[in-house]
Amino acid sequence: MAEQLQKVSYQRMKDGTEADYAFMAENAVAYQQLTPGRLLTYVDTVLEGIPGEHVDTREHSLQSATRAFRDGANEEMVVAALLHDIGVPFAPDNHDQFAGEIIRPYVGWDTYWVVRHHGLFQGYYYFHYVGKDRNARDKYRGHPAFQQCVDFCEKWDQESFDPDYDTMPLSAFEPMVHRVFAREPWAERTKQP
Numbered sequence: 001m002a003e004q005l006q007k008v009s010y011q012r013m014k015d016g017t018e019a020d021y022a023f024m025a026e027n028a029v030a031y032q033q034l035t036p037g038r039l040l041t042y043v044d045t046v047l048e049g050i051p052g053e054h055v056d057t058r059e060h061s062l063q064s065a066t067r068a069f070r071d072g073a074n075e076e077m078v079v080a081a082l083l084h085d086i087g088v089p090f091a092p093d094n095h096d097q098f099a100g101e102i103i104r105p106y107v108g109w110d111t112y113w114v115v116r117h118h119g120l121f122q123g124y125y126y127f128h129y130v131g132k133d134r135n136a137r138d139k140y141r142g143h144p145a146f147q148q149c150v151d152f153c154e155k156w157d158q159e160s161f162d163p164d165y166d167t168m169p170l171s172a173f174e175p176m177v178h179r180v181f182a183r184e185p186w187a188e189r190t191k192q193p
């Protein structure tokens, strides 16, 4: 019987063996299973907003997800709404791309596209006040997920800065996040036809 590794033999990857990489592949499975929990903990405890709005980004995210859920959005879209601004503290200039890539392997191509582009689409509500073109999103007119992104912003994102809204708790979304991230990555749904 092969000896059970506790640690790999290498300190430079090029010195690794087949046994090392088999061992690491096994460890990676368990490691990756913690991803949804990490994201939830992050939303719950760290996700902060730019000061000045009535709700922080944690509350805004929960509220967006609540509205999506109450409007009957499918589960991956509810999860997308919950996580759509998760990149704000790390990637302020491309936070939509950041969040889009996190969910991309597990959701439909259109859900990914909506999250990936919501920053520009959301600009419709304020770009004209900050010297930018509020209609910049029009360059994507004709894309099959264009209207979905318009609706995401209109019904759930731009709407969700209300401190008095009856927002659902994070615990309500936990099983959804776990289910979406337990899916087979890069399945057919992720490919735009």
Ligand SMILES: [Fe+2]
Pocket (backbone or CB within 6 Å): 084, 085, 095, 096, 118, 119, 122
């Ligand atoms: Fe955003």
Ligand SMILES: [Fe+2]
Pocket (backbone or CB within 6 Å): 060, 064, 084, 085, 157, 158
């Ligand atoms: Fe948002």
